Amino acid sequence: MPFGPGGSADLVARILGQRLTESLGQSVIVENRPGAGAMLGNELVAKSPPDGYTLTIGTLGPFAVNQSLFRKVPYDSQRDFAPVTLTGASSHVLVVHPSMPVKSMMELIALAKQRPGQLSFASSGIGNATHLTGELFKSMAGVDVVHVPYKGGGAAVADLIGGHVGFSFASMPSALPHVRGGKLRALAVAPAQRVPSAPELPTVAESGLPGFSSEDWQGVLAPAKTPQDIVMRLNGEIHKVLGTAEVREKLDAQGFQVRLSTPQQFAELIRSESTKWAKIVKEANIRID
Secondary structure (H helix, E strand, C coil), X not given: CCCCCCCHHHHHHHHHHHHHHHHHCCCCCCCXXXXXXXXXXXXXXXXXXXXXXXXXXXXXXXXXXXXXXXXXXXXXXXXXXXXXXXXXXXXXXXEECCCCCCCCHHHHHHHHHHCCCCCEEEECCCCCHHHHHHHHHHHHHCCCCEEEECXXXXXXXXXXXXXXXXXXXXXXXXXXXXXXXXXXXXEEECCCCCCCCCCCCCEHHHHCCCCCCCEEEEEEEEECCCCHHHHXXXXXXXXXXXXXXXXXXXXXXXXXXXXXXXXXXXXXXXXXXXXXXXXXXXXXXXXXX
Protein backbone atom coordinates (compact mmCIF):
# COMPACT_ATOMS: atom_id res chain seq x y z
CA MET A 1 0.00 0.00 0.00
CA PRO A 2 2.11 2.94 -1.27
CA PHE A 3 0.06 5.54 0.64
CA GLY A 4 -0.61 6.11 4.32
CA PRO A 5 -3.69 4.73 6.08
CA GLY A 6 -7.11 6.34 5.76
CA GLY A 7 -7.40 7.13 2.05
CA SER A 8 -9.55 5.45 -0.61
CA ALA A 9 -6.78 3.17 -1.88
CA ASP A 10 -6.12 2.02 1.69
CA LEU A 11 -9.83 1.32 2.21
CA VAL A 12 -9.97 -0.91 -0.88
CA ALA A 13 -6.69 -2.63 0.05
CA ARG A 14 -7.99 -3.53 3.51
CA ILE A 15 -11.26 -4.91 2.18
CA LEU A 16 -9.31 -7.01 -0.33
CA GLY A 17 -6.84 -8.12 2.34
CA GLN A 18 -9.59 -9.34 4.65
CA ARG A 19 -11.67 -11.06 1.98
CA LEU A 20 -8.71 -12.63 0.14
CA THR A 21 -7.42 -14.01 3.43
CA GLU A 22 -10.75 -15.84 3.73
CA SER A 23 -10.97 -17.02 0.11
CA LEU A 24 -7.31 -18.02 -0.32
CA GLY A 25 -6.94 -19.55 3.12
CA GLN A 26 -3.74 -17.67 3.94
CA SER A 27 -2.93 -14.29 5.46
CA VAL A 28 -2.95 -11.26 3.17
CA ILE A 29 -1.17 -8.41 4.94
CA VAL A 30 -1.63 -4.74 4.04
CA GLU A 31 1.66 -2.92 4.61
CA ASN A 32 1.63 0.87 4.27
CA ARG A 33 4.83 2.19 2.63
CA PRO A 34 4.07 5.85 1.82
CA GLY A 35 6.47 8.46 0.51
CA ALA A 36 8.00 10.06 -2.60
CA GLY A 37 4.73 10.30 -4.51
CA ALA A 38 4.00 6.61 -3.78
CA MET A 39 7.29 5.61 -5.44
CA LEU A 40 8.79 4.03 -2.31
CA GLY A 41 6.13 1.35 -2.00
CA ASN A 42 5.84 0.76 -5.72
CA GLU A 43 9.61 0.38 -6.13
CA LEU A 44 9.57 -2.30 -3.44
CA VAL A 45 6.92 -4.25 -5.38
CA ALA A 46 8.65 -3.76 -8.75
CA LYS A 47 11.81 -5.35 -7.30
CA SER A 48 10.03 -8.20 -5.50
CA PRO A 49 10.07 -11.81 -6.77
CA PRO A 50 7.41 -12.30 -9.50
CA ASP A 51 5.59 -15.01 -7.59
CA GLY A 52 2.25 -13.32 -6.88
CA TYR A 53 2.95 -12.86 -3.18
CA THR A 54 3.74 -9.13 -3.31
CA LEU A 55 1.21 -6.77 -4.91
CA THR A 56 0.53 -3.04 -5.00
CA ILE A 57 -2.51 -0.84 -5.34
CA GLY A 58 -1.76 1.33 -8.37
CA THR A 59 -3.49 4.68 -8.86
CA LEU A 60 -3.53 7.37 -11.53
CA GLY A 61 -0.72 9.52 -10.10
CA PRO A 62 2.02 6.93 -9.53
CA PHE A 63 1.24 4.95 -12.68
CA ALA A 64 0.23 7.55 -15.27
CA VAL A 65 1.68 10.85 -14.07
CA ASN A 66 4.92 10.36 -12.09
CA GLN A 67 6.99 9.52 -15.18
CA SER A 68 6.15 12.98 -16.55
CA LEU A 69 6.46 14.87 -13.26
CA PHE A 70 9.66 13.53 -11.73
CA ARG A 71 13.13 13.71 -13.22
CA LYS A 72 13.96 10.27 -11.84
CA VAL A 73 11.43 7.47 -11.22
CA PRO A 74 12.91 4.19 -9.86
CA TYR A 75 10.61 2.02 -11.97
CA ASP A 76 8.78 2.04 -15.29
CA SER A 77 5.04 1.87 -14.67
CA GLN A 78 4.43 -0.07 -17.88
CA ARG A 79 7.49 -2.36 -18.09
CA ASP A 80 8.10 -3.25 -14.43
CA PHE A 81 4.60 -4.39 -13.45
CA ALA A 82 2.06 -6.98 -14.48
CA PRO A 83 -1.45 -5.45 -14.26
CA VAL A 84 -3.90 -7.82 -12.54
CA THR A 85 -7.21 -5.94 -12.60
CA LEU A 86 -8.76 -2.53 -12.35
CA THR A 87 -10.69 -2.26 -9.08
CA GLY A 88 -12.60 0.98 -9.58
CA ALA A 89 -12.56 4.74 -9.42
CA SER A 90 -12.73 7.17 -6.53
CA SER A 91 -14.46 10.50 -6.89
CA HIS A 92 -13.06 13.62 -5.33
CA VAL A 93 -15.02 16.11 -3.29
CA LEU A 94 -14.12 19.75 -2.67
CA VAL A 95 -14.18 20.15 1.12
CA VAL A 96 -13.38 22.98 3.51
CA HIS A 97 -13.20 23.32 7.27
CA PRO A 98 -16.59 24.46 8.71
CA SER A 99 -14.98 27.64 10.01
CA MET A 100 -14.21 28.79 6.46
CA PRO A 101 -16.63 31.63 5.56
CA VAL A 102 -17.79 29.97 2.33
CA LYS A 103 -20.89 27.94 1.49
CA SER A 104 -20.27 27.34 -2.22
CA MET A 105 -17.40 26.80 -4.64
CA MET A 106 -17.79 30.26 -6.16
CA GLU A 107 -17.56 31.80 -2.67
CA LEU A 108 -14.31 29.85 -2.14
CA ILE A 109 -12.95 31.19 -5.43
CA ALA A 110 -13.94 34.73 -4.45
CA LEU A 111 -12.19 34.34 -1.07
CA ALA A 112 -9.05 32.97 -2.75
CA LYS A 113 -8.98 35.97 -5.09
CA GLN A 114 -9.32 38.33 -2.12
CA ARG A 115 -6.37 36.61 -0.41
CA PRO A 116 -3.88 35.66 -3.16
CA GLY A 117 -1.20 33.24 -1.95
CA GLN A 118 -2.79 32.93 1.51
CA LEU A 119 -5.12 29.95 1.15
CA SER A 120 -3.69 26.43 0.97
CA PHE A 121 -4.99 23.13 -0.33
CA ALA A 122 -4.02 19.67 0.89
CA SER A 123 -3.34 16.63 -1.28
CA SER A 124 -2.37 13.03 -0.55
CA GLY A 125 0.98 13.46 -2.31
CA ILE A 126 2.84 15.29 -5.06
CA GLY A 127 1.61 14.35 -8.51
CA ASN A 128 -1.32 12.17 -7.52
CA ALA A 129 -4.92 12.75 -8.51
CA THR A 130 -5.82 14.96 -5.51
CA HIS A 131 -2.87 17.22 -6.33
CA LEU A 132 -3.59 17.39 -10.05
CA THR A 133 -7.28 18.03 -9.43
CA GLY A 134 -6.27 20.96 -7.23
CA GLU A 135 -3.91 22.25 -9.92
CA LEU A 136 -6.67 21.97 -12.52
CA PHE A 137 -8.93 23.95 -10.15
CA LYS A 138 -6.24 26.63 -9.70
CA SER A 139 -5.85 26.97 -13.46
CA MET A 140 -9.54 27.04 -14.38
CA ALA A 141 -10.55 29.29 -11.45
CA GLY A 142 -7.60 31.62 -11.90
CA VAL A 143 -6.61 31.59 -8.23
CA ASP A 144 -3.26 31.70 -6.43
CA VAL A 145 -3.33 29.05 -3.67
CA VAL A 146 -0.52 27.04 -2.05
CA HIS A 147 -0.24 23.25 -2.44
CA VAL A 148 0.54 21.26 0.75
CA PRO A 149 1.30 17.56 0.03
CA TYR A 150 0.87 14.79 2.61
CA LYS A 151 1.83 11.10 2.73
CA GLY A 152 -1.69 9.88 2.09
CA GLY A 153 -5.31 10.99 2.09
CA GLY A 154 -5.87 10.22 5.76
CA ALA A 155 -3.15 12.63 6.89
CA ALA A 156 -4.36 15.34 4.50
CA VAL A 157 -7.95 15.10 5.75
CA ALA A 158 -6.79 15.05 9.38
CA ASP A 159 -4.95 18.35 8.95
CA LEU A 160 -7.92 19.84 7.11
CA ILE A 161 -10.18 18.87 10.03
CA GLY A 162 -7.63 20.48 12.33
CA GLY A 163 -7.86 23.73 10.37
CA HIS A 164 -4.20 23.68 9.27
CA VAL A 165 -5.06 23.94 5.55
CA GLY A 166 -7.89 25.71 3.75
CA PHE A 167 -9.44 23.12 1.45
CA SER A 168 -8.87 19.89 -0.41
CA PHE A 169 -10.13 17.82 -3.31
CA ALA A 170 -10.19 14.78 -1.06
CA SER A 171 -11.22 11.29 -2.05
CA MET A 172 -14.84 10.70 -1.12
CA PRO A 173 -14.10 7.55 0.95
CA SER A 174 -11.75 9.51 3.19
CA ALA A 175 -13.84 12.70 3.37
CA LEU A 176 -17.53 11.71 3.37
CA PRO A 177 -17.65 10.29 6.92
CA HIS A 178 -16.29 13.61 8.23
CA VAL A 179 -18.73 15.61 6.07
CA ARG A 180 -21.62 13.60 7.51
CA GLY A 181 -20.18 14.06 11.00
CA GLY A 182 -20.05 17.84 10.60
CA LYS A 183 -16.26 18.08 10.74
CA LEU A 184 -15.95 19.18 7.10
CA ARG A 185 -18.18 21.07 4.67
CA ALA A 186 -18.57 19.71 1.14
CA LEU A 187 -18.99 22.21 -1.71
CA ALA A 188 -18.87 20.17 -4.94
CA VAL A 189 -17.71 16.91 -6.54
CA ALA A 190 -15.00 16.71 -9.21
CA PRO A 191 -16.37 14.15 -11.75
CA ALA A 192 -18.39 15.24 -14.77
CA GLN A 193 -21.53 13.66 -13.29
CA ARG A 194 -23.00 13.78 -9.78
CA VAL A 195 -21.98 10.92 -7.48
CA PRO A 196 -24.64 8.37 -6.36
CA SER A 197 -23.43 8.37 -2.75
CA ALA A 198 -23.93 12.14 -2.47
CA PRO A 199 -26.47 13.17 -5.12
CA GLU A 200 -27.21 16.43 -3.35
CA LEU A 201 -23.72 17.78 -4.13
CA PRO A 202 -23.34 19.66 -7.43
CA THR A 203 -20.38 19.03 -9.69
CA VAL A 204 -17.58 21.58 -9.99
CA ALA A 205 -18.70 22.10 -13.60
CA GLU A 206 -22.27 22.83 -12.48
CA SER A 207 -20.99 25.16 -9.78
CA GLY A 208 -19.30 27.56 -12.15
CA LEU A 209 -16.34 25.92 -13.93
CA PRO A 210 -17.82 24.33 -17.08
CA GLY A 211 -15.79 21.46 -18.51
CA PHE A 212 -14.10 20.58 -15.20
CA SER A 213 -13.81 16.82 -14.65
CA SER A 214 -11.45 14.60 -12.63
CA GLU A 215 -11.54 11.18 -10.96
CA ASP A 216 -8.93 8.71 -9.74
CA TRP A 217 -8.83 5.10 -10.90
CA GLN A 218 -7.03 2.33 -9.10
CA GLY A 219 -6.17 -1.33 -9.53
CA VAL A 220 -3.94 -4.19 -8.41
CA LEU A 221 -0.55 -4.91 -9.97
CA ALA A 222 2.15 -7.55 -9.48
CA PRO A 223 5.84 -7.44 -10.43
CA ALA A 224 6.64 -7.90 -14.13
CA LYS A 225 7.17 -11.50 -15.28
CA THR A 226 4.64 -12.85 -12.79
CA PRO A 227 3.34 -16.03 -14.50
CA GLN A 228 0.08 -15.56 -16.38
CA ASP A 229 -1.70 -18.34 -14.47
CA ILE A 230 -0.95 -16.56 -11.17
CA VAL A 231 -2.13 -13.22 -12.59
CA MET A 232 -5.38 -14.80 -13.77
CA ARG A 233 -5.92 -16.57 -10.43
CA LEU A 234 -5.54 -13.26 -8.60
CA ASN A 235 -7.78 -11.55 -11.16
CA GLY A 236 -10.53 -14.09 -10.54
CA GLU A 237 -10.27 -13.95 -6.75
CA ILE A 238 -10.34 -10.14 -6.67
CA HIS A 239 -13.33 -10.08 -9.03
CA LYS A 240 -15.18 -12.45 -6.67
CA VAL A 241 -14.52 -10.17 -3.69
CA LEU A 242 -15.44 -6.92 -5.41
CA GLY A 243 -18.35 -8.49 -7.26
CA THR A 244 -20.38 -9.21 -4.11
CA ALA A 245 -23.32 -6.91 -3.46
CA GLU A 246 -22.21 -6.35 0.14
CA VAL A 247 -18.75 -5.06 -0.83
CA ARG A 248 -20.07 -2.96 -3.74
CA GLU A 249 -22.65 -1.30 -1.49
CA LYS A 250 -20.06 -0.60 1.19
CA LEU A 251 -17.68 1.02 -1.31
CA ASP A 252 -20.43 2.90 -3.16
CA ALA A 253 -21.53 4.46 0.13
CA GLN A 254 -17.99 5.83 0.44
CA GLY A 255 -17.96 7.31 -3.07
CA PHE A 256 -15.94 4.50 -4.70
CA GLN A 257 -17.42 2.88 -7.81
CA VAL A 258 -16.25 -0.68 -8.46
CA ARG A 259 -14.97 -1.23 -12.01
CA LEU A 260 -13.35 -4.53 -12.96
CA SER A 261 -11.22 -5.44 -15.96
CA THR A 262 -8.97 -7.98 -17.59
CA PRO A 263 -5.21 -7.55 -17.14
CA GLN A 264 -4.99 -6.41 -20.77
CA GLN A 265 -7.70 -3.76 -20.32
CA PHE A 266 -5.95 -2.39 -17.23
CA ALA A 267 -2.61 -2.28 -19.10
CA GLU A 268 -4.24 -0.33 -21.93
CA LEU A 269 -5.77 2.14 -19.46
CA ILE A 270 -2.33 2.82 -17.95
CA ARG A 271 -0.89 3.39 -21.46
CA SER A 272 -3.65 5.75 -22.56
CA GLU A 273 -3.72 7.70 -19.29
CA SER A 274 0.08 8.08 -19.34
CA THR A 275 -0.14 9.66 -22.79
CA LYS A 276 -3.01 11.94 -21.75
CA TRP A 277 -1.40 13.23 -18.54
CA ALA A 278 2.07 13.62 -20.08
CA LYS A 279 0.54 16.15 -22.46
CA ILE A 280 -1.27 17.99 -19.67
CA VAL A 281 1.80 18.10 -17.39
CA LYS A 282 3.93 19.44 -20.24
CA GLU A 283 1.42 22.12 -21.19
CA ALA A 284 1.12 23.22 -17.55
CA ASN A 285 4.93 23.16 -17.18
CA ILE A 286 4.77 21.12 -13.96
CA ARG A 287 8.09 19.54 -12.97
CA ILE A 288 9.30 18.03 -9.70
CA ASP A 289 12.98 17.29 -9.05
